[in-house]
Amino acid sequence: xxxxxxxxxxxxxxxxxxxxxxxxxxxxxxxxxxxxxxxxxxxxxxxxxxxxxxxxxxxxxxxxxxxxxxxxxxxxxxxxxxxxxxxxxxxxxxxxxxxxxxxxxxxxxxxxxxx
Amino acid sequence: xxxxxxxxxxxxxxxxxxxxxxxxxxxxxxxxxxxxxxxxxxxxxxxxxxxxxxxxxxxxxxxxxxxxxxxxxxxxxxxxxxxxxxxxxxxxxxxxxxxxxxxxxxxxx
Numbered sequence: 001x002x003x004x005x006x007x008x009x010x011x012x013x014x015x016x017x018x019x020x021x022x023x024x025x026x027x028x029x030x031x032x033x034x035x036x037x038x039x040x041x042x043x044x045x046x047x048x049x050x051x052x053x054x055x056x057x058x059x060x061x062x063x064x065x066x067x068x069x070x071x072x073x074x075x076x077x078x079x080x081x082x083x084x085x086x087x088x089x090x091x092x093x094x095x096x097x098x099x100x101x102x103x104x105x106x107x108x109x110x111x112x113x114x115x
Numbered sequence: 116x117x118x119x120x121x122x123x124x125x126x127x128x129x130x131x132x133x134x135x136x137x138x139x140x141x142x143x144x145x146x147x148x149x150x151x152x153x154x155x156x157x158x159x160x161x162x163x164x165x166x167x168x169x170x171x172x173x174x175x176x177x178x179x180x181x182x183x184x185x186x187x188x189x190x191x192x193x194x195x196x197x198x199x200x201x202x203x204x205x206x207x208x209x210x211x212x213x214x215x216x217x218x219x220x221x222x223x224x
Contacts, residue, residue, distance in 0.1 A: 108158055
C-alpha cells in the first residue's frame with residue numbers, strides 16, 4: 001500500500017530535549033516536505049527536499065533541521081524544542097516529472113507538545 | 116515567498132445550498148494549482164491538480180476552474196452535503212508547495 005508514515009504520532013516532551021520525527025514514504029517520490037499546522041494559520045511549510053541531499057527552507061524553518069540521505073526518508077529534527085514548537089506536524093511527498101501530477105500524499109500527522 | 120490567499124476564511128451553508136470559494140496566487144512562474152480537502156482529524160487529500168489556463172476539473176458535485184493570467188481559482192460545490200464539511204486548501208506549485216490558510220466549510224443538515 002502506498003503511504004507516508006510518520007513517527008511518533010503523539011509526543012509530549014520538555015523544553016530542550018532533542019527529538020526527531022521520522023517520515024518515510026514507499027512511493028519512490030523525489031519531493032518531500034514538512035508542514036506544521038496551528039489554529040488559524042493553515043499549513044505552513046518548514047523545510048522541503050527536491051531529492052536526495054537537496055533540502056531547502058520553507059516559510060518557518062527556525063528551530064528545525066532536516067536531512068535527506070535516502071530517497072524514502074526525511075526526518076525532522078528539533079535540536080532544542082521550545083513551547084512555541086507545540087503543533088501538529090505533517091510530512092508529505094510527491095513524484096515529480098511528466099509522469100506525475102505533483103499531488104502531495106500526506107502522513108497521518110504527529111502531534112507534538114513541548115512543556 | 117509565494118503569497119496565496121483564500122477567501123472566505125470560513126463559510127456556513129445549509130444542506131442543499133451551492134457554494135464557492137476563491138484561491139488567489141501570483142500569476143508569475145506558475146506551474147500548477149492544487150486543491151486539497153482536509154477533514155478534521157484526518158490528513159489533507161488531493162482533490163484537483165490544474166495546470167492550464169481555463170482548465171476546469173470536476174469530481175462529483177465538486178468542480179474547480181483556473182485562471183492563470185489573473186492568478187485565481189474557484190472551487191464550487193453543488194448541493195452541499197454535511198459530509199462536505201472540511202477545510203479546503205489550495206497550493207500553487209512552483210517547485211515547492213505553499214498552502215493558503217484554507218476555507219473552512221460547515222454544512223448544516
